[in-house]
Amino acid sequence: MTEPTIQPGQTVPDFSAVATGDREIRLADLRGKYVVLYFYPKDHTPGCTREGGDFRDRYPEFRELGAEVFGVSRDSLKTHENFKARQGFPFDLISDPEGKLCRLFGVLKPKKMFGREYLGIERSTFLIDPEGKLAAEWRKVKVKGHADEVLARLRALRRDG
Secondary structure, three states: OOOOOOOOOOEOOOOEEEEOOOEEEEHHHHOOOEEEEEEOOOOOOHHHHHHHHHHHHHHHHHHHOOEEEEEEEOOOHHHHHHHHHHHOOOOEEEEOOOOHHHHHHOOEEEEEEOOEEEEEEOOEEEEEOOOOEEEEEEOOOOOOOHHHHHHHHHHHHHHHO
């Protein structure tokens, strides 16, 4: 089980990660924009497909508000590319096979499947502000209505900031 190393209001340490589209995502390169990182357990599963679809459907609104969206899981880049293409995601998916980002944000939790325990991703979302500070976090996310909730918080931050 990993505890988060970063709390709301703190600066998120710079990180780099590989993503779809043969991209390297560096947090430092995204300064000046809001960044939505949504962590999900597995490509091509019903809940993760729906969550990604909700972010896809609202992506133009996120972009209008100056935000970049990235999905993060421990799946391979090859699996991510297939999932992104099949679902028509306009944003990139970050591959975190070693769990570096997962540990940074404290999303790896003990899970059970078929009587077997393993360390898996607890569905979570993080909103990073243009200065690189953690503006909001959602843990133990329920998929239904979640993308709307993140969008509402982003709107509020833009309005109040």
